[in-house]
Amino acid sequence: MAVAARKSKAPAQPKAAARPAKATPASSNIATFTREEDLHAYREMLLIRRFEEKAGQMYGMGLIGGFCHLYIGQEAVVIGMQMASKDGDQVITGYRDHGHMLACGMESRGVMAELTGRRGGYSRGKGGSMHMFSREKNFYGGHGIVGAQVSLGTGLAFADWYRGDNTVSMTYFGDGAANQGQVYESFNMAKLWKLPVVFVIENNRYAMGTAVNRASAQTDFSKRGVSFGIPGEQVDGMDVRAVREAGLRAIEHARSGKGPYILEMQTYRYRGHSMSDPAKYRSKDEVQRMREEHDPIEQVRARLVRDFKIGEDDLKAIDAKVREIVNDAAEFATHDPEPDPSELFTDILLEPAQG
Amino acid sequence: MPIDILMPALSPTMEEGKLAKWLKKEGDQVKAGDIIAEIETDKATMEVEAVDEGILAKILVADGTENVAVNTPIAVIAADGEDVSAAAAVDPATINPTAPQAAAAPSKQDEAAPAAESPAASVPASVPAQAKAYDASSEFPAGAEVGMQTVREALRDAMAEEMRRDGDVFVMGEEVAEYQGAYKVTQGLLQEFGPKRVIDTPITEHGFAGIGVGAALSGLRPIVEFMTFNFAMQAIDQIINSAAKTLYMSGGQMGAPIVFRGPNGAAARVGAQHSHDYAAWYSNVPGLKVVMPYSASDAKGLLKSAIRDPNPVIFLENEILYGRSFEVPKGDDFLIPIGKAKVVRPGTDVTIVSFGIGMTYALGAAEALAKEGIEAEVIDLRTIRPMDIETVVASVQKTNRCVAVEEGFPQSGVTAEIGMKIMEAAFDYLDAPVARVTGKDVPMPYAANLEKLALPNIGEVVAAAKAVCYRA
Structure with a gap:
């Protein structure tokens, strides 16, 4: 069966005025979601969660090789941002990229088959977990060099500005990448040229095994653009409504020609940095507490039951549907053949057009 | 159907490990993400998470068992609503670990493929016994007027002509606009094309190289000028890892039509940090084209080809040659093919x-x-x-x-x-x-x-x- 994740589309929402830097998360003031919005967010986040769990399982079975970085726990960030974005806006991120691809509407089958290195993968098996792209879905990777995507994403915004097509570049990076020099080179030029870019810093508290406070002199990442005059705010990245709301503000700012905007998404990854990370640098209690008290999916699920009276059967039906998509993707990715050996020498250079 | 949980691999190289501890016991309800066991290797301890919900019906490998091979069934989960006793009764011997077999097949292919299929790297007969030289004699268009021009002027004309031809072409770099180029190669371009297409950057090679590559991935055709290629060392990650490799890593979806150009190699008396010749460095990298012209006509014809090329092109100029004059044919359509001596x-x-x-x-x-x-x-x-x-x-x-x-x-x-x-x-x-x-x-x-x-x-x-x- 053909299964496709759809691009997250946000139903129209009144736009809040852009706020200056420094807004602390205040969940109580956040605009509530409609029933449809909550259902949408639930479905989309659950798809990422189940997809990543399956990827972890398949890694354990030896079907996925190399590095594999799971997005479990951070789902609300990309889904909330996609609910705030419009068709034509670009997304670019680092190596923890599976969730972003699904949120951009890329097919589960193609993503999973790339993880297993098969010909049906988005890069026909030649990119792997960290290097996947879809021009059609405006997903520009999937980059394995920490921080490189920040300059590249600023370049996407440069192209938006050059063409004047009123689109925005959503440039994601982590708290670790935020310490790379080219990030600040990019901040400078983005502000200097008023490029339409939203810098989404996914602060999941650990750069591989290094806690934020051991690596960052300024741990309030929303302030990282202060010396360039780039507004920023901290957002509860576990609450998809807070993400969407801040996203609308930031994207509107960028789209209206005011230049870049920084959103520090305070989030958490449940799994290790990669599959081979036993995560000894943090306590089990810490992880357990985040899962129990702040899980982005459980929050929506609770609202669906409490506020919208969605029954267990309906939720189970959604779960079953998501599981079907993921199982189908895993099945496809397991049995799809590896790339033809002739693929070794293709896609190195493009043929110039004649004349 | 009961679901069997397999001994996971912690890394691509792990073959077996110790099942250190069960954190759930038979009959416990588990949901996806619950930690159910810990496994150990000589390198690390890892948690096994349930990937499905249901009841832990049967533990097949006991606490403390050493040398458990990857992909061995270690427990059975009965799905929601399933009869636990029925699931528990499943004989481990009958559990067919289909996935591991599927996983094993490709790795065998991996080993076989290179030897059998890939063209050998050094086949002596790759050039025909009687090689044929490229004939450059007709590169100058027949009857075209020819004038003397410096390399500097030829490079400038090449950019100007291509910018007139294609609105997606722009030039960015340090001092390329208002200052008219540190070596005056971009002289007059700002006046003709304006500040949107002739862009002065801050001194920030890593950043603007990355911005150029991002713009190229999006389909524009940037010409990124480095004041010298010595400074491109700050940007070489973006040139190699982003520009050269993305086409391959995207399975052919996303090329970077970009030209990195500027003076390269020794000028005169500028010392070690300003005199490095990078031809060998860039020529080592698949996914790049590397051009290094000598004459003004080659500089012009090759730069025009480089700008039209859908791939990243490293265009290595030389400060000493900028002022040398050569015959150059007049006209906008003079191209020299890349890859021909x-x-x-x-x-x-x-x-x-x-x-x-x-x-x-x-x-x-x-x-x-x-x-x-x-x-x-x-x-x-x-x-x-x-x-x-x-x-x-x-x-x-x-x-x-x-x-x-x-x-x-x-x-x-x-x-x-x-x-x-x-x-x-x-x-x-x-x-x-x-x-x-x-x-x-x-x-x-x-x-x-x-x-x-x-x-x-x-x-x-x-x-x-x-x-x-x-x-x-």
């Missing part, structure tokens, strides 16, 4: 091959040798990658001798590659080992006399040519 002086006794400013030594030596009765055939490689070795081999098949010349360092240099390629393709034609003349294996000194010693010179090329001709 040019025989610039025919000869019969020895082949001298070089590129960029190395050509000044090659041509000077040929003239000096002619006075001594040695007719050297001089080849300008023009493009370093892809390298037109066939034109070189065709010449060597005629002269049976070769001297390769470059200003770059000797180890892993472009001339080292030329020598190797000739050996692969024309070993039987050689009457002497291929000789090379390169920059000396030292950081560039500042003192005038030492700098002179560090660079190649005509005398060294003459001596090398005589040596391969066995002439004193």
Whole structure:
């Protein structure tokens, strides 16, 4: 069966005025979601969660090789941002990229088959977990060099500005990448040229095994653009409504020609940095507490039951549907053949057009 | 259907591990993400998470079991609503671990494929026995008016013509606009095309190279000027990891049509940090094209081709050559193909091959040798990658001798590659080992006399040519 994740589309929402830097998360003031919005967010986040769990399982079975970085726990960030974005806006991120691809509407089958290195993968098996792209879905990777995507994403915004097509570049990076020099080179030029870019810093508290406070002199990442005059705010990245709301503000700012905007998404990854990370640098209690008290999916699920009276059967039906998509993707990715050996020498250079 | 939980691999190399501890017991309800067990290897301890919800119906491998092979079923989960006792009754022996088999198949292929399928890297017969030189004689359009132009002017005209032709082409770099170019290569472009297409950047090579590549991935055609390629070292990650590799890593979806250009190599008395020749570095990388012209006409025709090329092109200029004048045909449609060498002086006794400013030594030596009765055939490689070795081999098949010349360092240099390629393709034609003349294996000194010693010179090329001709 053909299964496709759809691009997250946000139903129209009144736009809040852009706020200056420094807004602390205040969940109580956040605009509530409609029933449809909550259902949408639930479905989309659950798809990422189940997809990543399956990827972890398949890694354990030896079907996925190399590095594999799971997005479990951070789902609300990309889904909330996609609910705030419009068709034509670009997304670019680092190596923890599976969730972003699904949120951009890329097919589960193609993503999973790339993880297993098969010909049906988005890069026909030649990119792997960290290097996947879809021009059609405006997903520009999937980059394995920490921080490189920040300059590249600023370049996407440069192209938006050059063409004047009123689109925005959503440039994601982590708290670790935020310490790379080219990030600040990019901040400078983005502000200097008023490029339409939203810098989404996914602060999941650990750069591989290094806690934020051991690596960052300024741990309030929303302030990282202060010396360039780039507004920023901290957002509860576990609450998809807070993400969407801040996203609308930031994207509107960028789209209206005011230049870049920084959103520090305070989030958490449940799994290790990669599959081979036993995560000894943090306590089990810490992880357990985040899962129990702040899980982005459980929050929506609770609202669906409490506020919208969605029954267990309906939720189970959604779960079953998501599981079907993921199982189908895993099945496809397991049995799809590896790339033809002739693929070794293709896609190195493009043929110039004649004349 | 009960679901079996398999012993997971912690890393691609793990084959077995110890099942250290069960954190759930038979009969416990588990949901996806619950930690159910811990496993250990010599390197790490890891948690096994349930990937489905249900009831832990049966534990198949007990706490503390050592040497459990990856993919061995270690427990059974009964799905929601399933009869636990029925699931528990499943005999582990009947559980068919289908996935591991599927996983094992490709890895076997992995081992077999390269030997059987991939074209061998060094097949001596990759160049035909009688190689055919590229014929550059018709590159100047017939009847076209020809005028004298400096390399600087030719480069400027190439950019201006291509910017007129294609609105997606723009130039960015330090001092390219208002200052008119640190070496005046972009003179007049701001006046004609305005600040949106001729963009002064801050001094921030890593950042603007990345912005250029991002714009190229999005479909624009940036010309990124480095004030010198020495400064591109700050940006080399974006050039190699982003520009050169993305097409391949995206399965052909996303190319980067971008030109990185600027002066490269030694100027005069600017010391080690401003004198490095990077031709060999970039030519090492699949996914890049590397061009290094000598004459003004080649500079113009090749830069126009580079701007139209859908791939990232490294365009290496030379400060000393900027002011040299050459004949250049007039007109907007003068293109030189990337990847073709040019025989610039025919000869019969020895082949001298070089590129960029190395050509000044090659041509000077040929003239000096002619006075001594040695007719050297001089080849300008023009493009370093892809390298037109066939034109070189065709010449060597005629002269049976070769001297390769470059200003770059000797180890892993472009001339080292030329020598190797000739050996692969024309070993039987050689009457002497291929000789090379390169920059000396030292950081560039500042003192005038030492700098002179560090660079190649005509005398060294003459001596090398005589040596391969066995002439004193």
